[in-house]
Amino acid sequence: MYQDVNEGKYPHLIVQPEQFFAFKGHLPRLANLLQGHSFRERVKRLFVDEAHNIATSGLPRDGQEAFRPAWAKLNEVRLRLPKAISVQALSATIPNHILDIVDKHLLLSPEHRIISLSINRPNIMYANHLLVGGINNYKNLDCIIPADLHPPIRLPKLLIVHDDKAEVSRVATYLNNRLPPALQCLDIVKHYHSDMSQQYLDTVFDDFSDPDGKTLILCATSGAGTVCDFQH
Amino acid sequence: MISNIDNLLNTIDQQGLDVPFIDGVIQYGICASVPETFQRGGRAGRGDPNNDAFFLTMFEPWVLKTDPKHVNAPTTGSTKALVKKKRFTKEERTDVAAIRLCQEYGYPDRESCIRNFFALYFGDESSTSKFI
Secondary structure, eight states: OHHHHHTTOOSOOOOOGGGGSOBTTBOOHHHHHHTSHHHHHHOOEEEETTTTHHHHTTSOBTTBOOSOGGGGGHHHHHHHSOTTOEEEEOOSSOOHHHHHHHHHHTTOOTTOOOOOOOSSOTTEEEEEEEOTTOTTOGGGGGGGSOTTOOTTOOOOOEEEEESOHHHHHHHHHHHHHHSOGGGTTSOOEEEEOTTSOHHHHHHHHHHHHSTTOSOOEEEEETTTTOOOOOOO | OHHHHHHHHHHHHHTTOOOSOOOEEEEESOOSSHHHHHHHHTTTTOSOTTSOEEEEEEEOHHHHHOOGGGOOSOOTTOOOOOOOOSOOOHHHHSOHHHHHHHHHOOSSSGGGOHHHHHHHHTTOOOGGGSOO
């Protein structure tokens, strides 16, 4: 396949930053191709999706090492490619100070244009609320499931995001216990975090993604949403 | 290493979840940075732009007691690293803009409108981004 890639059989290549750099002394095949003049000359455009990652994943933060340092080395890739290629950086969440980092990092031409749409979607309402009595007082969530739940009250489809896996399970149990006994075994409230098996995560995720699914309230760590083909 | 893998998983996923028809997202406990906060809220109300949805951040009492002048965490994306330390408490990791968002915004007036906060933070100057 890489022979075909080298010869330009595929007009688009979708790749990860890590594929450009040596890993434990081994050079990935894409990095290898990039060493060849003919392949480099074939590249006409470079698109960097989720470009804020250059700063947010590529640079060290809070005294911890960068999660994915390859993101902050994309400038090396840019430098190896022909100077005249078009470069586009895309992001849905890029504050100005990160835009500056991305701009400098990708060596964007001084004539580059910024095209931006409003980030605030008109159908979303925001609110902030104090957790009365602290984060362990789950009564703060009682409003989700009314004490006298009965038809035709429809429960909203909710995603509750937590920092802590143990808290995910406790809150899911707490909310499930608020349902009338007959509804407690219907998978209406589910917990979702990376300690659960892949099979469980897939089942819950598929059901939650289905507009007619059983699960209405998903308690998850910030890792929710796993299209998680990630081995660990 | 484990915690790095978890972090990686988390970062990937924040941008990955695209479930349609979520009526609301509740962030239980303050989120450590504004971009993360915004990404999470962005999971709500997908599928049909005519369906209204909400994003509610429920924050801990310590947030109100924190003096933003004394927050040490660097703003997201800044290259300033904190001193080497194994593990940071949530209070130490949360950046100043995220704290201000909970302390000063979310009251029913123009000055503290959360939409305005996001518009300002992300440098969004379009007419549809503001107070409605």
